[in-house]
Amino acid sequence: MFKVNPYRPGAGLMPTYLAGRDEDIKEVELLFEAIKLNIPTQSIIFSGLRGVGKTVLINRLQKCAESKGIFCKHIEVETRNDFISQIASCSQAFLREVSVKEKVSGLIRKSIEAIKTLVISFDPEGNTFSISVQDRDLYQTNNLTQSLTDVFTSIGETAYESNTPICFFIDEIQYMKAEELGSLISALHRANQLGYPIMIIGAGLPKIYKMLSDVKSYAERLFVYKDIGTLPADQAKAAIVEPAKKFSVSYTDAAVDCIVEVSKGYPFFIQQLCKIVYQKAKTNTIDVTDVESTIPEFFEELDNGFFKVRYERCADSDKKFIFAMVMCGELPCAISNVAKNLNKSVTSISTTRAQLISKGIIYPIRYRELDFTVPEFSGFIQRLEEYHQWCEEME
Ligand SMILES: Nc1ncnc2c1ncn2[C@@H]1O[C@H](COP(=O)(O)OP(=O)(O)O)[C@@H](O)[C@H]1O
Numbered sequence: 085m086f087k088v089n090p091y092r093p094g095a096g097l098m099p100t101y102l103a104g105r106d107e108d109i110k111e112v113e114l115l116f117e118a119i120k121l122n123i124p125t126q127s128i129i130f131s132g133l134r135g136v137g138k139t140v141l142i143n144r145l146q147k148c149a150e151s152k153g154i155f156c157k158h159i160e161v162e163t164r165n166d167f168i169s170q171i172a173s174c175s176q177a178f179l180r181e182v183s184v185k186e187k188v189s190g191l192i193r194k195s196i197e198a199i200k201t202l203v204i205s206f207d208p209e210g211n212t213f214s215i216s217v218q219d220r221d222l223y224q225t226n227n228l229t230q231s232l233t234d235v236f237t238s239i240g241e242t243a244y245e246s247n248t249p250i251c252f253f254i255d256e257i258q259y260m261k262a263e264e265l266g267s268l269i270s271a272l273h274r275a276n277q278l279g280y281p282i283m284i285i286g287a288g289l290p291k292i293y294k295m296l297s298d299v300k301s302y303a304e305r306l307f308v309y310k311d312i313g314t315l316p317a318d319q320a321k322a323a324i325v326e327p328a329k330k331f332s333v334s335y336t337d338a339a340v341d342c343i344v345e346v347s348k349g350y351p352f353f354i355q356q357l358c359k360i361v362y363q364k365a366k367t368n369t370i371d372v373t374d375v376e377s378t379i380p381e382f383f384e385e386l387d388n389g390f391f392k393v394r395y396e397r398c399a400d401s402d403k404k405f406i407f408a409m410v411m412c413g414e415l416p417c418a419i420s421n422v423a424k425n426l427n428k429s430v431t432s433i434s435t436t437r438a439q440l441i442s443k444g445i446i447y448p449i450r451y452r453e454l455d456f457t458v459p460e461f462s463g464f465i466q467r468l469e470e471y472h473q474w475c476e477e478m479e
């Protein structure tokens with residue numbers, strides 16, 4: 085039978101009920117109020133594991149900002165997509181928006197020149213502007229930081245003069261190249277120093293803290309950092325029961341407790357498990373046996389989707405490194421123990437470590453410790469035949 089299902093497991097899919105983020109939203113709304121008054125504010129970085137709800141949170145914040153008349157653009161950083169051309173076209177979109185509203189033509193011209201220099205020098209495709217060979221030489225520079233700073237200060241000034249603050253939402257920051265990230269921070273910093281209303285709301289995996297402070301030591305002061313994590317029990321409960329209410333379906337307390345326990349409060353897992361439970365339920369009251377009977381299907385679904393896509397991105401050497409991490413028994417694990425399980429030295433496994441970090445599978449914690457970016461990943465590995473074979477071979 086066809087049944088409308090109110091749960092939405094999937095990257096960036098807005099849940100029908102966004103649980104537990106009211107405080108964060110309220111705090112950011114205060115910053116939006118400030119920037120609306122042409123007061124430059126700190127920018128924000130949300131970091132957390134895959135599936136905790138960073139993308140949906142920044143999308144919700146974008147809606148709030150738009151409703152306040154702030155100019156917003158969403159950028160998703162991808163390894164195969166050029167960040168510079170994305171920020172350039174977002175800046176152009178801003179100029180188009182204000183050009184019809186206000187008399188800021190001088191500033192707009194200045195901004196367009198700055199964007200031209202940026203694109204011509206740093207976007208290899210360079211599709212944004214058509215330009216003659218002579219002009220190309222004129223605009224050519226080799227300083228990304230200076231070019232991006234010119235763009236931010238000129239659009240920032242335009243934003244100030246036209247009373248249209250700007251907020252760029254940048255998702256998956258961990259995929260930015262160090263050079264781009266450094267330039268972005270410098271450009272933002274300069275625009276803020278000059279008092280222009282331009283801010284960034286970024287999101288990414290936990291390793292972005294280190295990336296930011298590595299590229300610029302003052303990044304810490306420029307951003308407010310917020311950890312996005314699992315939902316505490318009461319909020320996890322809301323994420324479970326609220327979507328079903330609209331369809332007059334309810335859960336017994338024991339059913340809710342069971343879902344909270346199995347999902348560990350991870351938003352993605354809640355959506356995935358509830359979707360299956362809801363689909364299978366025969367009555368309007370879901371009890372604990374309805375939940376328990378679907379748990380195997382839930383793990384099967386995760387194993388064949390969420391976990392598998394990540395595992396399959398790994399080379400053989402990556403997989404062995406992962407097995408050695410799981411073999412440590414406890415996570416986060418020390419890199420020295422991983423090396424020991426592989427019968428190798430720490431130095432000789434550092435390339436694989438770096439590779440897995442850059443693929444976004446693992447991330448470093450504190451000094452010389454590692455964990456998986458995907459919750460419950462070690463459980464998935466333990467369900468793999470290959471892992472047990474490898475353990476036997478290593479004995
Ligand atoms: N606060 C929340 N309440 C309920 N469900 C959520 C919440 N945040 C995220 N989700 C769900 O979790 C899943 C992952 O969200 P997403 O924003 O893609 O995570 P991330 O960007 O951190 O990887 C989606 O299915 C989404 O609907």
Ligand SMILES: [Mg+2]
Binds near residue numbers: 139
């Ligand atoms: Mg995301």
